[in-house]
Amino acid sequence: MRILLVEDEADLGLAIKQVLVSEKxxxxxVADGNQAWLCLEAQWTDYTVAIFDWMLPGVSGLxxxxxxxxxxNPLPVLMLTAxxxxxxxxxxxxxxxxxxxxxxxxxxELLARLRALQRRSPQLQSPTLSAGAFSLDHxxxxxxxxxxxxxAQTIPLTVKEFQVxxxxxxxxxxxxxxxxxxxxxxxxxxxxxxxxxxxxxxxLRRKLASHNCECPIETVPGQGYRFIVQS
Amino acid sequence: MRILLVEDEADLGLAIKQVLVSEKxxxxxVADGNQAWLCLEAQWTDYTVAIFDWMLPGVSGLxxxxxxxxxxNPLPVLMLTAxxxxxxxxxxxxxxxxxxxxxxxxxxELLARLRALQRRSPQLQSPTLSAGAFSLDHxxxxxxxxxxxxxAQTIPLTVKEFQVxxxxxxxxxxxxxxxxxxxxxxxxxxxxxxxxxxxxxxxLRRKLASHNCECPIETVPGQGYRFIVQS
DNA sequence: GACCAGATGAAATCGAGATGAAAAAGGGAG
DNA sequence: CTCCCTTTTTCATCTCGATTTCATCTGGTC
Numbered sequence: 001m002r003i004l005l006v007e008d009e010a011d012l013g014l015a016i017k018q019v020l021v022s023e024k025x026x027x028x029x030v031a032d033g034n035q036a037w038l039c040l041e042a043q044w045t046d047y048t049v050a051i052f053d054w055m056l057p058g059v060s061g062l063x064x065x066x067x068x069x070x071x072x073n074p075l076p077v078l079m080l081t082a083x084x085x086x087x088x089x090x091x092x093x094x095x096x097x098x099x100x101x102x103x104x105x106x107x108x109e110l111l112a113r114l115r116a117l118q119r120r121s122p123q124l125q126s127p128t129l130s131a132g133a134f135s136l137d138h139x140x141x142x143x144x145x146x147x148x149x150x151x152a153q154t155i156p157l158t159v160k161e162f163q164v165x166x167x168x169x170x171x172x173x174x175x176x177x178x179x180x181x182x183x184x185x186x187x188x189x190x191x192x193x194x195x196x197x198x199x200x201x202x203x204l205r206r207k208l209a210s211h212n213c214e215c216p217i218e219t220v221p222g223q224g225y226r227f228i229v230q231s
Numbered sequence: 232m233r234i235l236l237v238e239d240e241a242d243l244g245l246a247i248k249q250v251l252v253s254e255k256x257x258x259x260x261v262a263d264g265n266q267a268w269l270c271l272e273a274q275w276t277d278y279t280v281a282i283f284d285w286m287l288p289g290v291s292g293l294x295x296x297x298x299x300x301x302x303x304n305p306l307p308v309l310m311l312t313a314x315x316x317x318x319x320x321x322x323x324x325x326x327x328x329x330x331x332x333x334x335x336x337x338x339x340e341l342l343a344r345l346r347a348l349q350r351r352s353p354q355l356q357s358p359t360l361s362a363g364a365f366s367l368d369h370x371x372x373x374x375x376x377x378x379x380x381x382x383a384q385t386i387p388l389t390v391k392e393f394q395v396x397x398x399x400x401x402x403x404x405x406x407x408x409x410x411x412x413x414x415x416x417x418x419x420x421x422x423x424x425x426x427x428x429x430x431x432x433x434x435l436r437r438k439l440a441s442h443n444c445e446c447p448i449e450t451v452p453g454q455g456y457r458f459i460v461q462s
Numbered sequence: 463g464a465c466c467a468g469a470t471g472a473a474a475t476c477g478a479g480a481t482g483a484a485a486a487a488g489g490g491a492g
Numbered sequence: 493c494t495c496c497c498t499t500t501t502t503c504a505t506c507t508c509g510a511t512t513t514c515a516t517c518t519g520g521t522c
Contacts, residue, residue, distance in 0.1 A: 041335035042242075073337055158499060174370055177253050178479080196501060198479050203500085205480095221509050222390060222478065223253075223372060389510060409468080427512060429468055434511085436469095452520070453467065465521080474513070485502070492495085 001167060002026040002184055003114075004050040006036040006064070007080070008057055012103075016051070019107045024138070024162055026185055033059025040068065040075075045183050047075055049117055051110075052097075054081040062095050069096035076117045078110075131172040132229040134216060136165060145213050155211050160185070161204050164197075168217060168227040177224035201225065232398055233257040233415055234345075235281040237267040237295065238311070239288055243334075247282070250338045255369070255393055257416055264290025271299065271306075276414050278306055280348055282341075283328075285312040293326050300327035307348045309341075362403040363460040365447060367396060376444050386442050391416070392435050395428075399448060399458040408455035432456065 003020060007013035008031045017029045028045075030036050033056045039045070050068075052061030059067075065077050079097040093100065099113050129136045135144045141162060143155045157165070163185050168176060178197045186196055205215045218226045234251060238244035239262045248260045259276075261267050264287045270276070281299075283292030290298075296308050310328040329351070330344050360367045366375045372393055374386045388396070394416050399407060409428045417427060436446045449457045 046337070071333060071336060072340065160500070175372060179249065180253075194501080195479075195503095198481090199501065202480065202482090219479070220372065220387075391511070425512080426468075426514095429470090430512065432468090433470065450468070463522105467520095468518085470515100470517070472514090472516105474511105476509100476511080478507105478509090480507070481505080483503090485500105487500070488498080490495105490497090492493105 001163065002028070002045065002047050004036065004039055004047045005029045006031075006033065006051065006056060006061065007053045008032060008055075009053075016107075016110065019110070021159075023111060024141075024159055024166070026163065028188070032057040033061070033064055036064055037067070039188075040064070040073075042188065045188055049076045049078065049114060051078045051080065054079060062091065065095045065097050078113055078117065080105075129166055129169050131169045131227060132216065134165075134169070136162065136169060145211075147213065153211060153213070155207065155213070157207075158203075160200055161207065164200055164204060165227075168225060172227045172229045175220050175224045175226045181225065232279050232394065232401075233259070233276065235267065235270055235278045236260040237262075237264065237282065237287060237292065238284045239263060239286075240284075247338075247341065250342070254342065255372075255390060255397070257394065259419065263288040264292070264295055267295055268298070270419070271295070271304075273419065276419055280307045280309060280345060282309045282311065285310060296326045296328050307351065309344055309348065311336075360397055360400050362400045362458060363447065365396075365400065367393065367400060376442075378444065384442060384444070386438065386444070388438075391431055392438065395431055395435060396458075399456060403458045403460045406451050406455045406457045412456065 003025050005013065005016055005020070005027055007016060007029065010031075013029050013031065017027045020027045028039055028047075030039060035058075036050075036052070036056075037059055040047070040050075050064075052064050054061045056064075061079055065079070068075055068077065076098045077096065079100045080103055081100065082103050098117055101110060101113055128138060133146045133148075136142075137144055137154070140154070141157055141159070143157055143162075143165065144152065145155065146152045164181065167181060167184060179192075182194070182197050201217065201219075205217065208215045216228050218228050220226055234256050236244065236247060236251070236258055238247065238260065241262075244260050244262065248258045251258045259270055259278075261270060266289075267281075267283070267287075268290055271278075271281075281295075283295050285292045287295075292310055296310070299306055299308065307329045308327065310331045311334055312331065313334050329348055332341060332344055359369060364377045364379075367373075368375055368385070371385070372388055372390070374388055374396060375383065376386065377383045395412065398412060398415060412428050413425070432448065432450075436448065439446045447459050449459050451457055
């Protein structure tokens with residue numbers, strides 16, 4: 001869900017970020033290795049994948065990767081490298097990168113690689129995520145509902161709504177603290193006194209209600225939110 | 232159950248405390264070695280584990296550790312140390328630390344280490360704690376009851392209720408003085424003239440009763456409370 | 463009967479989350 | 493670039509559950 005992108009070329013960085021965002025990932029894009037390390041150090045944000053450019057001002061992508069591994073951090077890493085540095089491939093994989101992509105590349109390829117990483121690490125965006133009577137349709141940005149009492153229906157979602165649902169549905173039945181949700185889905189520098197999460201929950205619940213669909217998101221007072229899977 | 236966290240970096244300290252609290256530990260977080268020592272000296276609070284940052288204003292984590300051991304206090308200690316001080320590892324373990332974690336680290340790792348310490352010292356949070364017909368479901372914040380007369384049921388708990396039950400269930404059949412429970416589960420600066428414990432017991436008993444489940448907590452007049460395990 | 467720990471119920475406190483409206487940010491289309 | 497519409501965030505309350513306090517009982521002890 002949350003990706004750390006480290007790329008110093010502004011154009012490319014922006015382009016990648018946009019594509020990823022349009023795929024509904026939450027993206028932190030930083031331009032140099034030192035900032036990247038700061039992000040990684042900030043334990044309170046768990047990234048799902050990292051994308052490192054090989055050449056970077058400050059700490060290089062390669063070194064970031066090595067540092068991660070020396071801390072036993074299993075974060076999947078996709079390395080970007082310029083043409084002509086192909087011989088680095090072995091070095092990169094040795095350093096602990098999980099995959100490797102030569103610039104220039106088509107965005108489709110990047111997405112495909114990310115999807116491939118997903119197979120190893122169970123967290124990533126899956127094309128359709130289901131829980132109980134609900135399933136998320138990634139392609140159409142929508143939620144499919146199959147309640148016995150109703151005819152099946154499709155509810156269109158906004159990006160944030162989709163992200164929230166996806167996060168909860170990855171841990172069906174488990175209580176997720178609101179603070180955790182904010183860490184995962186919102187930008188990190190937020191002042192902690194913000195009720196974005198509550199607000200989003202309200203929008204989501206209201207939308208589901210307007211489609212007269214009973215909301216599968218339960219609030220556990222003082223502890224967090226939970227996606228209910230009725231047995 | 233109760234953890235002493237000594238960490239002077241505000242961000243990190245807060246982050247760690249939040250994670251631990253969300254795992255339902257009771258956490259005392261202090262920022263310097265002197266305060267930490269005050270907490271440790273106050274014997275009336277038995278900590279289950281201590282987490283010391285190596286570098287601290289005042290007394291260092293290392294020294295705290297040594298002092299503890301020189302007082303023959305076996306409290307399990309997890310030491311946090313910054314990258315580059317890795318050579319200190321031996322020193323740390325010599326000083327009596329039980330484990331050792333290099334910053335930065337993933338919270339998962341911290342929790343894993345705590346769980347590891349648990350194996351040596353029998354007190355820590357276990358994923359599910361059972362006694363007699365009852366078992367605590369840590370993930371769902373609930374109590375599972377399997378009384379022969381009834382069908383199995385799940386009773387949702389509040390955080391405090393959970394903590395109280397967990398504490399009693401760790402010592403099934405043993406009488407625990409109410410004062411001890413207060414020391415373990417409530418903040419230390421409380422005025423001793425408070426019946427929070429009794430109040431909480433009442434709530435707990437009432438809740439169990441409302442699920443028509445006979446309460447496994449017995450009051451031993453003048454001595455304390457006991458979790459009954461019927462044979 | 464005085465005394466004490468603990469039990470009890472009602473009431474006060476506290477904080478997290480819910481809410482509705484309004485402001486701000488984005489994103490096209492022209 | 494500007495206008496318009498949608499999405500997202502903020503703000504200022506409001507509500508409700510969790511927890512604590514308070515004042516009062518109860519049961520047993522000395």
